[in-house]
Structure formats: structure tokens, C-alpha cells
Amino acid sequence: MNIHDLEAFIAVVETGSVVGASARLNLTQPGVTRRIQNLEERLGTPLLDRQSKPFKPTASGREAYDYGRRLLRSFDDLKAGVAPDGEVKGEFRLGIMPYLSDAALALPLDRLRREFPKLALRITAGWSPRLMEQVAKSEVDAAALCLAEGTTPSEDLVGERLVKHSVLLVAASSLGVPKRASLEDLSRYPWVMNESGCGFRNYMRNRFEAAGLPFMVGVEALSADLRMSLIARGHGIGLITEAALSGGRWRKKVMVIESKGFTPEVQSWLVHRPPAGRLARPIALFRDALTEALKQREALKS
Numbered sequence: 001m002n003i004h005d006l007e008a009f010i011a012v013v014e015t016g017s018v019v020g021a022s023a024r025l026n027l028t029q030p031g032v033t034r035r036i037q038n039l040e041e042r043l044g045t046p047l048l049d050r051q052s053k054p055f056k057p058t059a060s061g062r063e064a065y066d067y068g069r070r071l072l073r074s075f076d077d078l079k080a081g082v083a084p085d086g087e088v089k090g091e092f093r094l095g096i097m098p099y100l101s102d103a104a105l106a107l108p109l110d111r112l113r114r115e116f117p118k119l120a121l122r123i124t125a126g127w128s129p130r131l132m133e134q135v136a137k138s139e140v141d142a143a144a145l146c147l148a149e150g151t152t153p154s155e156d157l158v159g160e161r162l163v164k165h166s167v168l169l170v171a172a173s174s175l176g177v178p179k180r181a182s183l184e185d186l187s188r189y190p191w192v193m194n195e196s197g198c199g200f201r202n203y204m205r206n207r208f209e210a211a212g213l214p215f216m217v218g219v220e221a222l223s224a225d226l227r228m229s230l231i232a233r234g235h236g237i238g239l240i241t242e243a244a245l246s247g248g249r250w251r252k253k254v255m256v257i258e259s260k261g262f263t264p265e266v267q268s269w270l271v272h273r274p275p276a277g278r279l280a281r282p283i284a285l286f287r288d289a290l291t292e293a294l295k296q297r298e299a300l301k302s
Contacts, residue, residue: 005035009064074277097125128146138273158271172255189216231254
């Protein structure tokens with residue numbers, strides 16, 4: 001199997017088009033198409049659904065992509081291992097959930113660029129469940145994400161704890177939620193939450209449904225500031241970290257709700273597939289810098 005044919009196929013899957021792949025690989029579009037055809041002939045099966053826009057892999061193509069990504073990583077590890085200067089090169093694909101993006105895209109990113117100038121960084125945003133899935137399928141090399149306390153990453157992934165974040169239940173006094181509320185009390189009111197796919201939203205729903213109670217999402221909003229604005233205006237109960245509330249402009253516009261036996265917490269993690277190979281040092285640097293940045297952020301807001 002020709003490694004260049006595999007690179008072309010993977011580039012088309014990740015960019016969604018021959019045009020995007022040709023730009024990434026600095027090849028002509030016919031050259032990219034020819035390489036993919038060569039790979040399909042060798043494997044004896046179509047790898048791309050050419051009727052979809054953007055291109056999507058077939059069932060065989062998805063399996064070939066997963067294996068191919070791991071093969072390319074191993075090849076990059078080999079090149080890094082025998083390189084005379086020992087310099088880390090190639091791609092480093094990072095997934096980052098929105099809550100961590102302001103910390104992750106500042107100090108950690110700057111340190112990565114300074115320490116590994118020949119490493120090409122590719123940043124993807126997404127919710128924690130999706131990011132874990134992408135790491136497991138080798139679509140990203142590592143991901144910074146948050147999980148509800150008591151939830152851990154998949155056993156086939158390496159999960160490293162970063163910082164724990166206390167989460168408060170808040171609402172406008174006009175909504176009428178008791179200041180000391182039971183889970184049953186909370187189930188009577190709508191909630192202002194992230195869009196579907198957020199891991200913590202799934203945790204909340206499971207917690208209520210396990211108690212045989214409804215969990216009603218009144219408003220979905222991606223922006224944390226917009227969610228707090230909606231909560232302050234009485235549209236529902238919401239969640240905010242203790243540090244964010246104490247240092248934010250909403251602390252005098254909402255009240256904190258105490259709920260006996262229900263004190264949600266969020267744990268931030270860095271996850272990656274084992275072994276880390278050539279990316280071991282960049283992953284470790286990113287982990288340490290992100291932990292430092294998160295602790296600084298918590299200290300400033302407390």
C-alpha cells in the first residue's frame with residue numbers, strides 16, 4: 001500500500017472535498033483523485049460516497065480511515081524517532097470544548113508554538129461526548145473536555161484529570177424557585193441549557209429521570225453569557241461555575257439555589273489514545289499549560 005495514496009484519502013475525508021485535499025497536500029485535483037482510485041483498486045472496494053456533498057466515507061471507507069489514521073501516526077512516530085534533530089513535526093489535532101476554549105487557546109497554544117515550531121496545530125471545537133468519540137476514532141489526537149463529577153472517560157482512552165469546577169444552580173427570584181429546593185421542586189421549572197450534545201446536560205437529564213422526575217429544557221443557547229442573560233430574566237434555572245459567578249456581572253441579578261443531596265461538579269480532563277508516540281511531549285506540555293491557565297482563571301474569579 002502506498003502511503004501517499006492513504007494520505008490523499010484521509011485528506012479528502014477530513015476536508016470533505018478533493019479541492020480541500022489538493023490544497024492541503026499541495027497536489028493537483030486530478031493527482032488527488034488518482035491516488036484515491038489507486039487505493040480503492042488495491043483494497044477492492046469504494047471508499048468514498050461521491051454522491052454526497054461534502055464527500056463522506058462509505059462503511060468500508062470509515063474503517064479504512066480509522067486504520068489509516070493510526071498507520072500515519074505510527075509512520076510519523078517512526079520519522080520522529082529516527083530524525084537526526086529529534087524535532088517533533090507533523091500535525092497535532094486538538095479538540096477543545098467551548099467552556100475551556102478561552103483558557104486552552106491562550107497560554108497553552110502559545111507554549112506549543114514556541115516549543116514545537118514545526119508542529120502544525122489543528123483545533124476543533126465540540127461537546128465532550130463527541131470529542132471523546134473523535135479521539136477514540138483517531139479523528140483528533142487529544143481533547144480537552146469536561147465531564148460531570150463521577151463520570152470518567154472511556155477505558156480505552158488515557159484520561160488525565162486537570163481541574164475540578166464547582167457548579168451552582170441559579171435562577172432569577174421572579175421565577176419563584178425555593179432557595180432551598182428538592183430535586184422534585186427543581187423538576188417543576190424549565191431549564192436554560194447548552195444545546196443537545198452537551199455531556200453535562202445529559203448528566204442532568206439522567207439524574208432527574210433516575211428519580212422518576214421530568215427534566216424540562218425551556219431554552220437552548222450556546223453562549224454562556226446569553227444563557228445567564230436568559231436566566232436573569234426569569235426564563236429558567238441554569239448552571240454556572242462558582243468562579244464565573246463570583247467574578248461576573250450576573251452575581252447580583254440571580255440567586256443561588258441550594259439543593260440537598262444535589263451538588264453537581266465538573267471535572268476537566270485531557271484525553272488521548274495510547275500510546276502517545278511522537279506527540280507525548282506536546283500532549284504533556286499542553287496538559288500542564290492548560291492546568292496552569294485554568295487555575296489562574298479560577299483564582300482571578302474567586
